[in-house]
């Protein structure tokens with residue numbers, strides 16, 4: 001172990017290098033030396049910024065007047081580094097600097113990381129929360145315009161639509177706005193909810209169902225998406241980057257225009273796991289409120305999941321059915337037991353829909 005060596009000192013006032021003998025005071029944990037003017041210097045190690053470069057170990061000290069020492073003696077450098085490591089003077093940023101990464105680069109990486117995190121987490125979160133600022137009236141306009149532009153309009157099954165609306169009228173769907181139901185002729189196993197309360201159910205998904213309780217489970221789930229404004233929240237989330245810029249520019253019309261231009265993506269939006277969970281849990285409450293067998297929801301999910309191996313139905317892409325969701329519903333059935341009744345009228349309407 002070598003406790004001292006020759007080094008070069010810059011006093012911060014002049015650019016003249018001074019040859020000095022620098023030593024490590026193990027007891028006081030400081031770097032000591034005498035400058036050419038005869039003054040003794042004692043730099044506590046915790047106050048020194050160390051920078052390991054190919055040219056040697058560089059030490060900076062001072063706040064207003066920054067003084068500098070350059071040490072080239074490798075044995076002495078190792079002694080200092082070892083000592084710092086033992087005493088825990090090397091923080092994470094100092095370790096990076098010791099690796100030869102400059103402070104500027106660390107700051108740049110830090111800023112990039114913050115921007116990245118903002119883009120991935122903070123802005124979408126703000127976008128989702130900003131839904132509260134958008135009047136619910138706006139959801140109604142959006143849903144209708146998207147609905148009118150939709151190609152599925154031409155394949156509506158009007159008698160089944162009527163039956164489904166009568167079916168839904170028998171239920172308490174805990175809705176705050178009027179819900180409208182439409183049955184579309186299509187083999188797609190799909191159902192989706194528009195922000196204005198239009199709930200579209202494809203004949204393909206009805207065909208897969210075995211009993212009316214499954215349909216109540218589906219309607220309860222979809223109604224919960226509407227009740228919680230999930231479509232609008234997801235849209236704001238996915239467009240949050242643009243929305244954020246518009247908000248910064250104070251361009252409220254721009255915000256509305258951006259949402260308006262993207263209405264067609266409502267149907268293809270995939271709900272977050274959190275929203276699916278909320279719709280399942282609220283959907284379960286709807287089954288309970290209507291005294292309908294809760295097994296219906298679990299049966300529906302299992303059927304949809306089984307179907308997943310054949311093709312990937314739309315319902316699964318926009319409402320991914322996972323093992324977790326089925327497990328969650330089964331747990332609810334076990335823990336929140338209630339008495340359910342037979343509903344002959346629902347059964348009758350369901351059979352009409354199955355025709």
Ligand SMILES: [Zn+2]
Pocket residue numbers: 221225271276279318319
């Ligand atoms: Zn869903």
